[in-house]
Amino acid sequence: MEMAASTIQSPRGIKKPSETMESDLSRLGNNLVTKLHVLMKISQIYDSKNVALHQFIQESLQTINALIKKEGGLSLKIVKNDLFLNEHRLRYSVEGFTSFKYLLTQWKKRLIGEVVFKEPMDETTLREFVYALMSLEEGREENASVFTEHLANLSILSIEVNPLEVFEGEEEGMTLHKEDHREVAKKVFFETIGTIEEVITHIKGKQHADVRKLKRLAQKAVHLVMEDESILLGMTTIKNYDEYTFNHSVNVSIYSLAMGRRLGFSRKTLTELGIAALLHDIGKSKIPKETLNKPTSFDEGEWGLMKKHPLLGVEILLNLIQLGEINPRIVIGIFDHHLRRDFAGYPKLFRKKEVSLFGRIIQIADSYDAMTTPKNYKRTPYTPEQALAI
Ligand SMILES: [Fe+2]
Ligand SMILES: [Fe+2]
Secondary structure (H helix, E strand, O other), X not given: OHHHHHHOOOOOOOOOOOHHHHHHHHHHHXXXXXXXXXXXXXXXXXXXXXXXXXXXXXXXXXXXXXXXXXXXXXXEXXXXXXXXXXXEEOOOOOOOHHHHHHHHHHHHHOOEEEEEEOOOOOHHHHHHHHHHHHOOOOOOOOHHHHHHHHHHHOOOOOEEEEEOOOOOOOHHHHHOOHHHHHHHHHHHHHHHHHHHHHHHHXXXXXXXXXXXXXXXXXXXXXXXXXXXXXXXXXXXXXXXXXXXXXXXXXXXXXXXXXXXXXXXXXXXXXXHHHHHHHOOOHHXXXXXXXXXXXXXXXXXXXXXXXXXXXXXXHHHHHHHHHHOOOOHHHHHHHXXXXXXXXXXXXXXOOOOOOOOHXXXXXXXXXXXXXXXXXXXXXXXXXXXXXXXXX
């Protein structure tokens, strides 16, 4: 590998292209990724000598060789979750997304981080390259050198392969596959339910509640939602009726995080939103169980008490605030979570105020979860579609 790098000129260091050239490059880059995607897929189905591939390989060669000639060489490199084409980050098109995902996943699995094509290729070279790549053992550290050696044995010296660079804090996410994600998600889900239960018990017993633990779990949930929100969202269909409040809190937090992610919140803001959502009904811990679990409708006095839970929540939070994990945004979100834009909700205010964004998000998540969960005093819950429509 070292020898190859020193004998052949690096394709990099080309002058910065104009904007039109850049969009041209991006178009060709997208085309290249799509072609490689199909080739990698094909290699899993047909053997390398199959004649049926001839046409497609020829088409792919046109794209690849056009790029190699245009740029004087071609480097395709993974940096974290992005693909770089000769130092330019490739922006993928909507149609290109699947191909990007596939290429990234397959290369990462095999710990291949960069491929440099130094000269235009012929059909045999491209075939050998794709088949050798896909037959690499997943997760083997030496893959890049094994690959290079294999190509050298076939006297292919125009392709350089480099190992995947691992960036700080990325190791964990890299080796996780879908199934592992599901396991982690399940663990975080139930761990969070347990921790909320703990926090509530401690608050009732006037003990020190461990908000830091809750924050750590919220961070894990944020990480999971960023990776693949569908897995965590799937958890919300686990309905445990006996422990409605705990389950409900975690569900509201997952829905809120999914919304916050779509709104482009930073990880820090998402974590705060997650904590606010986890604790949104914490005020209910001050309401007697008999009232909370009453199977029939509330009388006026009971309703009055129920409507106090946002304020009771704020009171509890203010006692926890010195721990440093709680900030005003979290407190306000909890205060606002039943407050309507037309002030029809509660608590009743003396002066008009904007409902905070956290409050509005939690409110939507809260209503959705309540509507889709069967409760003893309601016959059938709404379907997710009905609830969304409302
Ligand atoms: Fe509430
Ligand atoms: Fe709630």
